[in-house]
């Protein structure tokens with residue numbers, strides 16, 4: 350088999366066979382197929398597309414390029430969640446304890462943040478002592494004993510994706526639905542869960558800018574998940590503004606705790622109820638979304654979701670007291686409110702720019718090697734549609750110094766657009782794809 354022939358076949362609109370896809374992924378992962386040939390193939394796939402059979406073959410072949418986790422020692426239905434990434438997205442910190450308290454097993458691998466979106470692992474490390482570098486044995490034991498564990502992605506999980514994603518990044522071939530689907534689903538399938546729920550975001554702060562693009566991706570992801578034998582659903586959500594109010598690692602943990610304590614409602618809770626509802630219904634633990642959501646709300650009311658978070662923090666070396674007393678979490682020395690110059694209604698919050706404000710403060714990484722400051726970030730005081738009086742605060746900057754805070758305040762002002770008349774909000778949850 351020759352890679353040149355496979356590139357020509359895809360260039361001319363042909364469908365690659367299972368064997369051809371396997372040859373290509375094995376060869377590329379072993380370094381036998383050079384980057385320039387794989388780049389040409391990625392571009393041919395981007396232009397010509399792939400059918401479901403090809404996308405499934407590509408996903409499975411990528412999944413088999415490394416370690417595939419066998420979760421069978423864990424009793425019960427194992428569930429996992431993936432988000433296409435957004436600013437202020439602390440969903441896992443709320444959702445995972447809630448669904449674990451409702452009876453699902455959460456055996457989750459998460460990553461660190463890069464760029465303006467944060468990673469769940471960085472956020473969890475705000476708990477002093479917390480470690481996600483736990484052995485597979487402790488991971489399985491914790492899930493069996495308390496129903497929840499979150500560990501860092503092992504180096505050997507889908508090595509083909511690490512190589513391919515880096516190549517796509519520099520060859521303008523990231524926005525191809527079959528390549529995105531195989532990238533995301535190979536990692537989710539290798540992580541071993543029975544139920545996979547996907548949060549596909551669209552809008553300013555998201556990877557998919559339009560609702561139609563997000564819908565196409567959601568359909569692709571759920572189809573491949575089901576063809577691979579897993580229960581799968583996707584929720585399409587709006588990312589035209591940051592999720593919740595906090596952007597920054599420890600600040601997001603504090604917000605997640607507030608939601609789990611029942612102290613905060615709004616978009617973050619709403620999203621967790623939709624995603625959790627999909628998880629419980631797909632797992633067969635609830636008959637309807639309505640029943641599932643009531644079940645999930647009960648885990649907040651009776652404190653069991655908060656207790657799950659505390660149990661996980663303790664089991665992974667962290668201080669569980671911080672769950673009940675968030676003042677034990679890292680806090681920035683300077684907090685600066687940012688007053689609006691004029692009044693009006695918030696018509697736009699540039700989500701990506703808010704993420705960049707947090708990065709500017711030291712809360713995000715520009716390169717994988719960068720150290721981050723867990724205490725810094727932004728807490729929005731106003732969200733889309735809110736009325737603002739002149740001089741009222743739009744948000745609070747949490748910074749390491751007064752100088753950094755002043756710079757970030759100017760940047761935050763640029764994130765907001767206000768207009769004189771009231772603003773009608775579009776629904777935050779766009780659709781659910783089963």
Ligand code: URA
Nearest residue numbers: 514528529530532533
């Ligand atoms: N996220 C991934 O993991 N892969 C992609 O290709 C795009 C987003």
